Amino acid sequence: MKTYTNTGNKDTRSGFGAGLTELGKTNENVVALCADLIGSLKMDEFKANHPERFFQVGIAEANMIGLAAGMTIGGKIPFTGTFANFSTGRVYDQIRQSVAYSDKNVKICASHAGLTLGEDGATHQILEDIGLMKMLPGMTVINTCDYNQTKAATIAIAKHHGPVYLRFGRPKVANFTPEDQNFEIGKAVQLTEGNDVTIVATGHLVWEALEAAKTLNDQGISAEVINIHTIKPLDDKAILDSVSKTGCVVTAEEHNYLGGLGESVARVLAQHQPTPQEFVATNDTFGESGTPAQLMEKYGLNANAIVKATETVLKRK
Amino acid sequence: MPNTQQLQDLTTQVRRDILRMVHKVNSGHPGGSLGCAEFFVSLYQEIMERNDSFDMDGIGEDLFFLSNGHISPVFYSVLARSGYFPVDELNTFRLIDSRLQGHPTTHEGLPGVRVASGSLGQGFSVALGAAETKKLNNDNHLVYSLHGDGELQEGQNWEGIMYAAANNVDNIISTIDLNGQQIDGATDDVLPMGSVRAKFEAFGWTVVDIENGNDIDAILKGMAEAKSLTGKGKPVCVLLKTVMGNGVDFMMHTHAWHGKAPNDEQLAIGLSQNTETLGDY
Structure with missing residues (x-):
């Protein structure tokens, strides 16, 4: 990969x-x-x-x-x-x-x-x-x-x-995207190719999704990671093209699952291609004090959480 | 010298427009609209330096922002009668598919409107932003704004009022419609604000009083004074004392007609007190 x-x-x-x-x-x-x-x-x-x-x-x-x-x-x-x-x-x-x-x-x-x-x-x-x-x-x-x-x-x-x-x-x-990139509003960036699961991530969770994809790859699961930098307008086509191949999706964001990227993706899928989806997001809660790493661990917003969500969604395929 | 009689005739016609607009759709805010008719007529006919055609950026002309958007009837009537759009369009006020929304908006592209207003207290900030851009563009024209007195209860106003003096925004003339009324009653009963003049002065503004804000000569004189005070490092505020419902006797000196339309009989009385001058739409 x-x-x-x-x-x-x-x-x-x-x-x-x-x-x-x-x-x-x-x-x-x-x-x-x-x-x-x-x-x-x-x-x-x-x-x-x-x-x-x-x-x-x-x-x-x-x-x-x-x-x-x-x-x-x-x-x-x-x-x-x-x-x-x-x-x-x-x-x-x-x-x-x-x-x-x-x-x-x-x-x-x-x-x-x-x-x-x-x-x-x-x-x-x-x-x-x-x-x-x-x-x-x-x-x-x-x-x-x-x-x-x-x-x-x-x-x-x-x-x-x-x-x-x-x-x-x-x-x-982590700083990992190209220095000279052409940023196109509304255009998703496919980071890895995969056949088993689509991971649609935004913001800080994109790097975590790449880390999760490596772990999954070691387990023989091939993940297609999509960086959705633009949540609105959403690149429906990129999502639909990917899930037609993989048949399931994990969305990942540093946001409440209510109202976030995950819901936007679910709306597209429900309308065009109902697909099993798991949400890596906060669960209708406020945050609290702590270090960023502690908080992302406690609220389930890191690579481990994405791996677990993938394991769950794969069983629903 | 301006022809005051012409302005008076236009004002009378604007009053008829206001009454007929709100009557037709049985909704809208006639009281504050009637109270500000002389001010709007004076502003658009005499005070502002403005281009005939509308351009959103308004470079090289004075700009006006209405913060208390619920007095849209007077705004629309004066815009139409100043040539921004056909007077007949006043027939569409508050109807479906109209550019004349209940509260003014840019969304339907109505010429003469530069920002949506209606949710109160936002106009100071927007007008100040436009004034800052005029300075950046080396455009020596002025920004005018109008605000209700009850509207000053919104906190955002005071953020803007504080900003203006601190940043020497001296190319703005903000007028407060001091009619002493708001929807639930007299401002002194709903939330007494004390001295509005003292508040603006304490915030570093130059304040001009127009004691009779329903007298065209007094408005022209007061606004000329206000204009002479711009460009001196301080923002300028005009306290315009008006009578809500002015020109229709049973609507005057009360909050009752803040947001209520007249019925057929009341409309007839109101129109009889304001004889057609320039022709109804």
């Missing part, structure tokens, strides 16, 4: 920061807003390079979303930056009315998503944001898997006209 090399752990949020820095140099219409988390979002360099295009709004996320919506009028492309929790749940109605319903070209960039935010605990670990955002008409929802992909996605969404939710995280994780 095809294997991937971790070129060194890096945080996805730094990929966002690097992408934003690049955009600052190449697209003068890009502006950035931050609600008192410049360091956490890695927006320092953009701010230093383009102080006139950087807006510190203070701890006032609702205002930040509205400002961003208004800034599009006159041709700017605003990128807002704060934690995923404060990027979505806290400002849902502002995004709904001023951005999504108003068709505004705002890029909502959300770091520290999911359990891997770690020690701060459940107040900050949102596991519902994908669901919140994918339900908004016209909203594109992206959850990138590593540094390189996050950088590429950040650059790509500036060229896409329309509201985008870009979700990434805090911890340093």
Whole structure:
């Protein structure tokens, strides 16, 4: 099977920061807003390079979303930056009315998503944001898997006209996708070929899916791993093509199973090709304090959990 | 000098539009709409520098944002009568397949509307964002916005109001419709806000009072003063004292017509108090 090399752990949020820095140099219409988390979002360099295009709004996320919506009028492309929790749940109605319903070209960039935010605990670990955002008409929802992909996605969404939710995280994780990749919104990336099971993963769970595929391969099970970086619009065809071959699927995400990637995949399968599916996701629960690795283990969001889910789904074929 | 009589005639016609629009669909918000008729007419006919055709980006012209979107009847009437879309389209207010939604939106592409509003308290932020972009674009035109007084109870307003002064957004004139009424009653009964002037001043805004916000001359004078105060490092707020339901005697000085349409008989009385001037749609 095809294997991937971790070129060194890096945080996805730094990929966002690097992408934003690049955009600052190449697209003068890009502006950035931050609600008192410049360091956490890695927006320092953009701010230093383009102080006139950087807006510190203070701890006032609702205002930040509205400002961003208004800034599009006159041709700017605003990128807002704060934690995923404060990027979505806290400002849902502002995004709904001023951005999504108003068709505004705002890029909502959300770091520290999911359990891997770690020690701060459940107040900050949102596991519902994908669901919140994918339900908004016209909203594109992206959850990138590593540094390189996050950088590429950040650059790509500036060229896409329309509201985008870009979700990434805090911890340093494997960086394994190509540095010079062409990020295509809505286009799944098939990472390995396999015949026994399809593993559809997003965000931090993509690397875990690759690790699981290696373990499964050792057991004689061939897994087809698909990186779904875009949850909406979902690449239905890539999923359907793969499950027609494998006959079962495991979905994996750092999110509640309610409202997440798994449900989106289940919807496609139920409609076109009913297929046994297992969900690697949190089970309708809040998180808690702990290290990222401890939390991913406790809540069943790692390679081991994907292997177990595969064993279960294979029996249902 | 503007021809005040022409503006007055237009205002009377706008009042008729408002009454007929909400009556036809037996829904909508006539009270606040009537109270702001003189303001909208003055704004679109005299105060704003605007292009005849609508362009979302609005570069090289003044922009207006309505935050309290429920007074859509007055907004739609004045937009139509200022040439943004056919006056006949006012017939479609709140009907299925209409561009004239209950609350204003860009979604159906109605010319003149730049953002959806209705869920209250979001207009300050949006208007401020547009003002920031005007500065980035070296566009010296102004951003105007209108907000209800009850609407100021929403917290997001104060995030924006704080931001504006801190960042010297001095190319904005935000008007508060001080009619003292909200759906459940007088603002002083629902949630007394104390001195709105003191609040804006404490937040670093320059405040202009228009004591009679239903008098066109007073509006033109007050808004001219407000305009003269822009570009001086501070955002400008206009406190526009209006009478909810103005121009229809039984609708005045009460919250009762905030969100209620007149019946046939009430419509007839209202129209009789506002004689047709420019022709009904």
